[in-house]
Amino acid sequence: EIVLTQSPGTLSLSPGERATLSCRASQSVSSTYLAWYQQKPGQAPRLLIYGASNRATGIPDRFSGSGSGTDFTLTISGLEPEDFAVYYCQHYGSSPYTFGQGTKLEIK
């Protein structure tokens, strides 16, 4: 089983700042099979990024994904008020399709 570890657990930033969220895998993951999701309170997760760097339909270009091997990053440039939420990474290349424990992005 691939274990995904996200850091930091909580990130406190102000609107307009740049957020950098990390996802580290316990073994090498094909970048083709790494996704990022956003979840707001009381809502279902929403796909942001698939294939490590491809934005999902309707996702603003301030969201970008990068990385390979065991280290992946979600960057949000110029935080908007609606971006404060919990973010999860996930690998989907093989079962079980594990998720990271999440990074909470909160308003400073």
Add this chain to the structure above:
Amino acid sequence: EVQLLESGGGLVQPGGSLRLSCAASGFTFSSYAMSWVRQVPGKGLEWVSAISGSGGSTDYADSVKGRFTISRDNSKNTLYLLMNTLRAEDTALYFCAKMECGRSSCQSPPKNWFDPWGQGTLVTVSS
């Protein structure tokens, strides 16, 4: 517009059973694999089970293997999760999700991301 609507959650005693449903619309249901994912309130996401578009292939997390059964009725555009021998640790919000691959047909997991997700149905296992 793709829509997924879960139902069937509720309060059940330990050792009991429950069947969840996920009604799908807005896409060719039989062309896509589907999954169930759960989330303990306030906690993270845990993949539970997946099924191929035809229903002929299924997969489970170790935590539910042998107790849960995923199935689908493509004539009714509906995904199911039959949960037996429920435990307190199964208490969670259960989401269904379409497994997407960027093509018009994504029949077989793995290698499919989850998009979109339904709003979830809450299962509480307690005496």
